[in-house]
Amino acid sequence: MSAVAFVIISILTLSAALAAATNPKLMHAALSFAVMFVGISAFFFLLGAEFVGLVQIFVYIGAVAVLIVFTILLTRHDQEKTRGFNWSGVVISIAVFAGLVWAILGTKSLSVAPGRFAFVSVRRIGELLMINYAWPLLCVGVLLTAALIGALILVMEDKRE
Amino acid sequence: MSSWITSNVWLVPATPIVVALLILGIGKTARMTSAILAVIGQLAALTMSIFAFVPTLHTHGFRAVENFTWFTFGDQSLRIGFVLDPLAAAMMLMITLVGLCIFVFSIGYMHEDKNFSRFFAYLSFFSGAMLGVVVANSLLLLFISWELVGLASYLLIGFWIERPSAAAAAKKAFITTRIGDMGFFVGILWLYHQSGTLVFYDNGHGCLEPAALAAIGSSVTLVALLIFCGAVGKSGQFPLHVWLPDAMEGPTPVSALIHAATMVAAGVFLVARVYPIFSVGAIDGVTPSLEVVVWIGVITGLMAALIAVAQSDIKRILAYSTVSQLGLMMVSLGVGGVAAGIMHLLAHGFFKALLFLGAGSVIHGLHHEQDIRKMGGLRKLMPITFATYAIGMMALSGVPFFFSGGWTKEEILHATEHWPQSHVPHYLMLAGVILTALYMTRQVIYVFFGQPRAASSHAHESPRVMTIPLILLAACAILFSIVLTPA
Amino acid sequence: MTLSIFLIVSAALFSIGLLAALSRRHAIFILIGIEMMLAAANINFIAFWRFTATPTQPIGVMVAIFAIAIAAAEAAVGLAMVIAVYRHFRSTNVDQLNQLKG
Numbered sequence: 001m002s003a004v005a006f007v008i009i010s011i012l013t014l015s016a017a018l019a020a021a022t023n024p025k026l027m028h029a030a031l032s033f034a035v036m037f038v039g040i041s042a043f044f045f046l047l048g049a050e051f052v053g054l055v056q057i058f059v060y061i062g063a064v065a066v067l068i069v070f071t072i073l074l075t076r077h078d079q080e081k082t083r084g085f086n087w088s089g090v091v092i093s094i095a096v097f098a099g100l101v102w103a104i105l106g107t108k109s110l111s112v113a114p115g116r117f118a119f120v121s122v123r124r125i126g127e128l129l130m131i132n133y134a135w136p137l138l139c140v141g142v143l144l145t146a147a148l149i150g151a152l153i154l155v156m157e158d159k160r161e
Numbered sequence: 162m163s164s165w166i167t168s169n170v171w172l173v174p175a176t177p178i179v180v181a182l183l184i185l186g187i188g189k190t191a192r193m194t195s196a197i198l199a200v201i202g203q204l205a206a207l208t209m210s211i212f213a214f215v216p217t218l219h220t221h222g223f224r225a226v227e228n229f230t231w232f233t234f235g236d237q238s239l240r241i242g243f244v245l246d247p248l249a250a251a252m253m254l255m256i257t258l259v260g261l262c263i264f265v266f267s268i269g270y271m272h273e274d275k276n277f278s279r280f281f282a283y284l285s286f287f288s289g290a291m292l293g294v295v296v297a298n299s300l301l302l303l304f305i306s307w308e309l310v311g312l313a314s315y316l317l318i319g320f321w322i323e324r325p326s327a328a329a330a331a332k333k334a335f336i337t338t339r340i341g342d343m344g345f346f347v348g349i350l351w352l353y354h355q356s357g358t359l360v361f362y363d364n365g366h367g368c369l370e371p372a373a374l375a376a377i378g379s380s381v382t383l384v385a386l387l388i389f390c391g392a393v394g395k396s397g398q399f400p401l402h403v404w405l406p407d408a409m410e411g412p413t414p415v416s417a418l419i420h421a422a423t424m425v426a427a428g429v430f431l432v433a434r435v436y437p438i439f440s441v442g443a444i445d446g447v448t449p450s451l452e453v454v455v456w457i458g459v460i461t462g463l464m465a466a467l468i469a470v471a472q473s474d475i476k477r478i479l480a481y482s483t484v485s486q487l488g489l490m491m492v493s494l495g496v497g498g499v500a501a502g503i504m505h506l507l508a509h510g511f512f513k514a515l516l517f518l519g520a521g522s523v524i525h526g527l528h529h530e531q532d533i534r535k536m537g538g539l540r541k542l543m544p545i546t547f548a549t550y551a552i553g554m555m556a557l558s559g560v561p562f563f564f565s566g567g568w569t570k571e572e573i574l575h576a577t578e579h580w581p582q583s584h585v586p587h588y589l590m591l592a593g594v595i596l597t598a599l600y601m602t603r604q605v606i607y608v609f610f611g612q613p614r615a616a617s618s619h620a621h622e623s624p625r626v627m628t629i630p631l632i633l634l635a636a637c638a639i640l641f642s643i644v645l646t647p648a
Numbered sequence: 649m650t651l652s653i654f655l656i657v658s659a660a661l662f663s664i665g666l667l668a669a670l671s672r673r674h675a676i677f678i679l680i681g682i683e684m685m686l687a688a689a690n691i692n693f694i695a696f697w698r699f700t701a702t703p704t705q706p707i708g709v710m711v712a713i714f715a716i717a718i719a720a721a722e723a724a725v726g727l728a729m730v731i732a733v734y735r736h737f738r739s740t741n742v743d744q745l746n747q748l749k750g
Contacts, residue, residue: 147725
């Protein structure tokens with residue numbers, strides 16, 4: 001794991017996240033949101049979880065970010081910019097960040113070096129999903145089905161009236 | 162200098178891409194700066210290509226390979242790098258030279274356009290991606306650059322975003338090439354599954370080297386045909402040729418760069434690059450996959466030539482002509498004339514770009530009139546355009562001795578004549594060549610000869626920034642024949 | 649490369665997401681902020697798995713996969729709600745969606 005890669009990826013991710021959170025233009029914010037997920041996926045690659053990184057690209061960038069872009073296009077009004085920025089949010093988030101950093105730096109046991117690197121193959125993940133984690137897998141399946149049906153019902157137009 | 166370049170060939174595609182990002186960064190208002198940056202980037206790439214090309218001429222069978230391990234996962238690793246051999250070097254030279262002429266031409270053609278800088282950013286990006294396709298060291302890197310080329314083509318065809326027809330044409334181009342790319346991707350996966358590597362040349366373990374080719378076994382025809390799907394999409398072969406004529410919605414420099422000289426050449430280049438996979442177990446130079454290549458090329462070549470005879474839009478004639486010539490190139494590769502096909506590809510790059518830019522000059526001079534029935538008599542009103550266009554037309558029609566197209570077409574027809582499988586491609590391609598001369602003559606007569614019709618009355622010659630690239634390309638079309646003359 | 653530096657980055661990402669969720673008035677931005685917070689938590693999971701446990705049991709990977717699936721489901725339902733509300737109120741500004749306010 002190289003420090004240079006870490007610095008570059010974290011700069012990319014954090015600046016894209018900041019752009020997504022503060023840019024008044026919706027489309028630009030949504031697109032930097034997608035860039036941020038590329039950075040997070042790169043983090044996963046750096047940490048040795050390549051499968052999760054790829055799933056992240058498929059699901060978040062390929063589905064969630066695209067969904068958000070679609071929704072922005074469907075709910076467009078006259079104004080493209082959004083008015084209103086609540087400054088108390090900045091204060092709260094800075095306070096939360098400060099608290100988290102204080103907690104992290106205060107815990108001695110977190111300054112550890114990476115452990116032995118063992119490659120996690122997709123086959124292993126599949127085996128675990130089917131054998132050890134079968135019950136959570138089924139629950140997530142039910143959840144996704146429910147979300148799918150629920151989203152459809154929410155958006156379906158009432159033809160009866 | 163040459164040895165430094167041959168170990169740093171990756172700079173050639175990287176330079177235009179960096180320039181593209183720079184131009185996007187400096188914004189819309191810096192028009193001349195973006196144009197100059199783009200031209201400088203392309204000039205740098207051209208210089209490096211020349212220096213990279215020279216050593217490939219000296220040594221027979223020259224190949225410089227660099228495989229850099231980017232990251233590893235488990236026991237496998239992703240390796241990026243480049244391959245520099247005569248094929249790649251010649252393609253690089255053609256792409257950068259034609260690209261440079263087109264960039265300079267665009268300064269004049271897109272002068273009144275308000276998205277001037279964005280155009281040059283996209284052009285640079287396309288140029289870098291295409292160079293990436295040409296020097297890629299593995300099928301994976303080639304596929305990535307391939308998709309970037311498709312993206313750049315989408316952005317450039319649909320450049321005038323206010324026009325719904327342009328947006329529709331861009332979508333059509335992207336989706337049609339995507340269909341081909343699906344087959345390409347499955348072919349890549351299968352190849353990886355059978356041979357365990359996607360790197361081309363890897364000290365004996367590469368996928369184009371005998372060990373891996375033997376490991377593919379009996380499915381080599383299927384792998385080759387799946388990879389050919391990508392070439393069918395990108396090079397507009399039948400049945401995925403439908404996007405090329407509609408792609409004329411883009412600005413004319415885009416048509417010249419993408420749909421005449423470079424992007425459509427990527428498909429032909431791909432077949433040449435993975436030719437060892439196509440020719441495994443060849444009996445007399447014939448394998449099932451190569452037969453399929455020949456027949457699809459024949460159908461495409463003849464069909465497009467027939468359609469071109471009936472067109473009345475100046476750019477559509479050239480578009481169908483491109484499809485027909487690409488069919489001819491595929492036939493040449495299929496019958497075993499790889500060198501002839503690639504030579505025709507390079508020559509075609511020069512004179513087709515010349516023809517498209519000449520058409521652009523005509524369109525610009527007639528204030529965006531594109532119907533040839535409304536043109537005429539431009540021979541006197543636009544003399545430089547006429548002269549260079551005539552040179553391009555004679556090169557395309559295959560006029561012998563002075564024009565490069567004549568030499569390359571003769572080579573191809575010679576190769577098809579000696580194909581052991583069948584003589585039908587030879588006769589059909591001969592018919593295609595005759596049709597080419599027919600529709601090009603028809604076009605030149607309509608546009609340049611006769612009395613000035615509706616739009617031509619107030620035509621004027623194009624500014625020098627547009628005519629100088631025309632002259633340069635015309636010179637290349639003629640000089641290239643010196644290279645091709647059997648010495 | 650210590651664990652704390654990864655945790656600090658994910659804490660920063662989390663607080664930026666919190667910023668987006670709390671201070672923006674457009675409903676979609678709030679959802680963007682929520683997705684950012686979920687992604688930051690995912691980074692935490694993977695970082696902890698990589699650094700402290702013996703990485704032969706991919707527990708962190710499994711949790712992250714499930715978290716991504718759940719986040720996707722929640723994003724879909726949330727955006728469907730935004731569209732449904734927009735149809736009715738013609739506005740996505742959460743300040744104007746105050747009919748239940750006492």
